[in-house]
Amino acid sequence: MTFGDMMAAWTMALFSLAILSYLWKLNYVYKIAETFAVGSLLAHTFITTWTGSIEGICLKPLMAGNVVRIIPLIFGLLAFTRLSRRYAWISRYPTALLAGVGTGVMFGATFDAQILTQLAMTAQAFIDKDFFSASVILVGVFATLTYFIYTQEHTGALGISARVGRVFAMFSFGMNYAAELIWYVTLVVGIMIRLVDLWIKGAILGL
């Protein structure tokens, strides 16, 4: 292990332990590590945005004579007028442009992608003649939809359907929660593996 690798292993270990110390209680060691993480993330984002977007997409083509690229640059700079109380209103223009373009880009295909495609795939099990899956999907979709009907009291047939829908929704939330738990466990597992491999085995024991 080189000196650089050893320094990296110790830095990783100390910062990991500092962040994990939050499990004991909120403390200064944790706060220092957290501040470092936020600061380095900000610097990293700034540099990657500068090189990739501002320099790569605006400045370089602009210098090469593509004058149209000055427009996004001006709009970007206008966002900083927010720092002045007198001219803050100007910053609404880039914000409005961004929101408008964003909505436009999304809106056109949303109906097709999220409604029609999903509907088609709900029916896919019938087309594939997998009638068990098809029935479960059909009952699940309709029952869950009825659970969200709030303009009618949940009694009679609607009440039964809503109850079934609630069970389907609980299955879905349960699955989501379980998947979330797996994600959190993976994060801890990753930290533990690095602590054991790089720090204990590599930097301390020299294996």
Next chain:
Amino acid sequence: MRVSIYKKLREIPDGYLGVLSIIFMLIPIIYPMGLPLQISEPTRGFYNTLRNLPEGSIVCIDGGGGFASLDEFESSITATMKVMLSLPIKWFAWGYSADGPILMDMVLKKINPDSFGKVYGEDYLVLPYIAGGEMAVASVASDTHNVATNDYYGNDLTQYPLWDELTGAEDFALVITISGSCLNMDQETRQWYTLYDIHLLEINMACCSPMSMNYFPDVMPGGLWGVKGGTELEVLSGFPGPGARLSDTQNLALMPFLVFLILGNIGYFGSLYLTKEEDM
């Protein structure tokens, strides 16, 4: 007497769960176990879709995700890169998130594409982070040349032959989307499948699989979610990687959660039953 047992079960301190989970976690880290694994349909679909691409096809990789979830992605990205480098196809990756190209570069350095006989700029290319979220996706799809002038390493893109072949969605046979967002498939479907009829493969965190499964298999013929997906692809493709050990550790670490879940439910329903019995 019975009430006190149920009460005790309900009041086991959660600190015990943490300690037990860490002990279970350490076992496979110190002694690797190689637990059996079943290959799921989305992983099989992922692998087969890549393998069935015609020779010379170009794959676009929307490289998102972040270092905070590195352990969730690493095995999947590594196995995917190895499979793609072993096939007669070309690919390019662009940074959908600020960390995306860095993750890609890190994985590429580990697997060494030269050993697969691939040449940078001819067979694969890594573009930098392109800000804008879904708007960036739309721009890459409509006019790829408009979104970057340099590659991730700061080199002029015009010097690479592959760059000339990338004009827009019409040139791409497939899109692989790497993301740490559970709404990822919604936007990727909007921009690639709906507008250009291009199918998607997804690499995402385990917690996003329920949301993405809505698109399987029509829009998304395959997907890798979390460590499990990556490990499955490692096994299926025959390219070993970091996933197997992570997967074993994760499986064992979850055992105490299952035990506590059962104990907690026995405590809860037991006390509920006894309370009802007393009321009667």
